[in-house]
Amino acid sequence: MRALRLAPLLGLALLVGCSSLGHGLATALGPAPHPAPWRYEPRGTPADVRAAELLARFAPAFVIEAGEAEWNRIGTPVLSRRAGIERARVDPARAALYAEAHEEEVGGRLLDQLVYRIHFDQLAFTRASPLAMHRNAGLLVLIGVDRASGLPLTVTSVHSCGCWLAVQPTEALAPAALPEDWPAETQELWGEELAARLPVPAEGERYVVHLRSGIHRVSAVRVGAPDPLARALPLRPMAELRSLPVEGRPGERASFFHEAGYLEGYVKGAWVPLEGLTLGLLTLDPRLGMDRDFGDPRETGARFSTAIVPWKRERTRLDRFERALAEHGFRVEAFAPAGAP
Numbered sequence: 001m002r003a004l005r006l007a008p009l010l011g012l013a014l015l016v017g018c019s020s021l022g023h024g025l026a027t028a029l030g031p032a033p034h035p036a037p038w039r040y041e042p043r044g045t046p047a048d049v050r051a052a053e054l055l056a057r058f059a060p061a062f063v064i065e066a067g068e069a070e071w072n073r074i075g076t077p078v079l080s081r082r083a084g085i086e087r088a089r090v091d092p093a094r095a096a097l098y099a100e101a102h103e104e105e106v107g108g109r110l111l112d113q114l115v116y117r118i119h120f121d122q123l124a125f126t127r128a129s130p131l132a133m134h135r136n137a138g139l140l141v142l143i144g145v146d147r148a149s150g151l152p153l154t155v156t157s158v159h160s161c162g163c164w165l166a167v168q169p170t171e172a173l174a175p176a177a178l179p180e181d182w183p184a185e186t187q188e189l190w191g192e193e194l195a196a197r198l199p200v201p202a203e204g205e206r207y208v209v210h211l212r213s214g215i216h217r218v219s220a221v222r223v224g225a226p227d228p229l230a231r232a233l234p235l236r237p238m239a240e241l242r243s244l245p246v247e248g249r250p251g252e253r254a255s256f257f258h259e260a261g262y263l264e265g266y267v268k269g270a271w272v273p274l275e276g277l278t279l280g281l282l283t284l285d286p287r288l289g290m291d292r293d294f295g296d297p298r299e300t301g302a303r304f305s306t307a308i309v310p311w312k313r314e315r316t317r318l319d320r321f322e323r324a325l326a327e328h329g330f331r332v333e334a335f336a337p338a339g340a341p
Contacts, residue, residue: 039062
């Protein structure tokens with residue numbers, strides 16, 4: 001009887017896996033996309049959310065290699081249901097940047113952790129990471145803003161599967177808070193060289209996040225002025241992802257994330273078959289590499305950790321930013337504002 005109950009879940013996983021593999025191989029075997037980059041510029045203010053003006057002010061722009069390729073375009077998550085089967089996909093013809101603010105305390109200093117999220121139709125096949133190809137892949141950019149001064153202290157980029165984490169402190173963070181032997185110029189992370197420290201944007205400037213083709217790895221974070229010729233990236237409340245309209249079903253809404261069971265809090269249609277059935281089984285989690293919601297797991301159902309090994313997952317949860325920073329060597333006690341006891 002238990003096998004019968006598991007059969008639909010296994011069948012769905014197989015269907016998702018075949019779709020992901022088929023689409024991924026198509027991106028590998030098809031013609032090379034035109035290398036011209038696309039720039040997306042955030043527009044508007046996410047209505048009815050806490051810190052909406054702050055989210056609009058610090059919303060990052062994105063520059064993506066080979067932007068003409070559909071799998072490199074920032075899209076909008078879409079849900080549909082036909083013959084009782086729900087499908088989640090990302091529409092590359094409509095761009096969207098989702099945002100929300102979380103309150104964090106690091107070393108006694110209050111931060112507004114500004115969370116920005118984008119999604120793509122496909123994380124394509126690349127030689128750099130052949131196991132990672134899958135559908136509905138996402139990327140998060142977290143900007144930690146000191147509530148007292150209004151200055152950004154950290155810029156954190158991470159794929160929404162928890163992979164390829166990069167923490168970049170800004171020049172507003174006291175040097176005493178940096179890990180020992182922190183480099184002066186650049187830090188090498190997963191084969192990319194990123195700035196060891198970022199400047200603070202001047203009035204009217206914003207952070208610009210550069211992404212690689214196919215795998216969407218962050219290759220650089222810079223400061224720049226808005227580009228009036230860039231493609232518009234409408235700023236949307238993050239809560240919309242948890243209540244999307246279902247196409248063809250007037251009045252019906254559902255979450256982009258699974259809402260119950262073993263996959264609760266994980267992005268629908270985002271299973272990574274090659275990674276899940278290899279490294280995932282070795283690390284006791286076949287969901288490894290699968291994109292997920294961000295926040296307190298008591299609310300989302302999923303821990304947003306960045307470690308592969310089970311014994312480090314709790315200590316690397318990004319929704320507990322102080323603990324995650326300490327795990328990566330930052331001296332969180334030095335975050336305390338001047339004059340604090």
